[in-house]
Amino acid sequence: MTPDDPGAPASPAVPGAAGPVPALDPRDPPDPREPPRASRREAALIAAAAVAGTALVAAFAFDPARGGSSAMLAAPGALYTVLAVFALAWLRRRGELRAALRPRSGDLARGAFVAAALYGLAMAVQLTLAPRGSPREAWILRLYLQLGDPSADARVFVGAAVFVIAALEEVVWRGLVMRALEGPLGPTAAWLLSSALFAAAHLPTLFLLGDPFAGPNPLLVAAGLGCSLVWGRVVHRTGRLPPAIFAHAFFSWAIVSFPIWRP
Template sequence: MTADLTHRDASPDDASPDDASPDDASPDDASPDDPAEPRTTVDGRLTDPRKPPRASRQQALLLAALATVITALGVGWAFSPSRAGATDMLSSLATVYVPGAALTILWLRRRGELRAQLFPRAGDLAFGALAAALLYGVTMGASLLLSPHGSPREAWILRLYLHLGGPDVVNRMILGGAVFGIAALEEIVWRGLAMRALMDPLGPVSALLLSTLLYGLAHLPTLILLGDPAAGPNPLLVIAALGCGLVWGRLVLLKGRLAPAVFAHAFFSWAVASFPLWRP
């Protein structure tokens, strides 16, 4: 009886802290490391740690400009007359795109997007190959229209393939494999870094258009380097960069990932190198 009265008369103030209801916990007691809590960055912006950190407009434009400059320098070096030949040309492009792709991978990893963006899924390889085949067919038709056989403009596509070593280059399969790898690295840099960064402040459509324009501008050195005295400046690679850049960027937006576009770009470039659009 005494024990029962003692239990009933116990003051609420004597209750153990362990008996407190979770609903009574103060919001101030929440752990600062709670992943659901927003963070304040150095520049005062709130970020949700469950989502990738957004690039500011300044950061995005800087990354896109960096991709444009290094690509233009690499293209200018690779297509200079002194670098003619498959080995010299491709090694020049690799010098630019290997560190560029490494930077992109680190950037995607820091954002927590590397696996989602770049790791292939079932069907990516087939989808990329199909997109590349369709694009190859369109490119073949465009090349016949822009540089038809027997016209002075035929020199445009002739100069492009001569710079690669000519249509009858030995070990064409090795050449195709090297081109496949370089194209994959290029796609990682352009759609994985430049376009991806621009999507944060500009949105997907504007990022697609601006990154494609910059991609075309980065190939402007080939206007002169692959030009011909009779046919004039060579626009083929600039036109190809603009058209293909739109397609590959659209694939990224369509699939929401980078891997299918990487396969599409790599297979397309491999096909152009292994099955030349021009024959003497």
């Protein structure tokens, strides 16, 4: 009787010896140590909801008729509070909440450094793209006029509100949208697409903050794309949200509290 004979008795297993690897059954449950990947449908719904909500709020908040009003900040604050609560619940359900928000020493400094670099870049872009005295100066003028009088005492409250809204935005766009898109697309494509979607959600400002002489205003769309690429990269490098949250919040606060343009 040979070993190949079906009737031959099975050889005893030898500890440590290599043996045949059983085929994976697609019906087997997923590894509980790995968070479930978002499906293509779930990722698309999450991204669509974030884009639609942001675009609608941008159209409302940046309407020139609401310039300097409390509604201009209340609308995005309300939207992102709701979306951030959903994002945190979504991360918790997947078992990723603690890891995503786990603070570490240096997060604050890292976020402040990234924010300072972006602030310096914003100043350079303003001097190049919309220099004082050019028709395109109207682009940045309209943006700051929408926020209200930069010399008003209430500007400190505006800066605080913008800080909080920016932090919530980061939870939503990097913690929810980008993370969901990573399921069907992978990290790199999700990073690029979520950044493009964040910029696209601000398209209403092209026309709402436009100028008859300078034309459509690209500042918020361009800033949304460029900054999102940076903040998404920070999340990928650290594997956590806090550094990007601080970077986004400090940058937005600095733009409001220390305007790169004054009348």
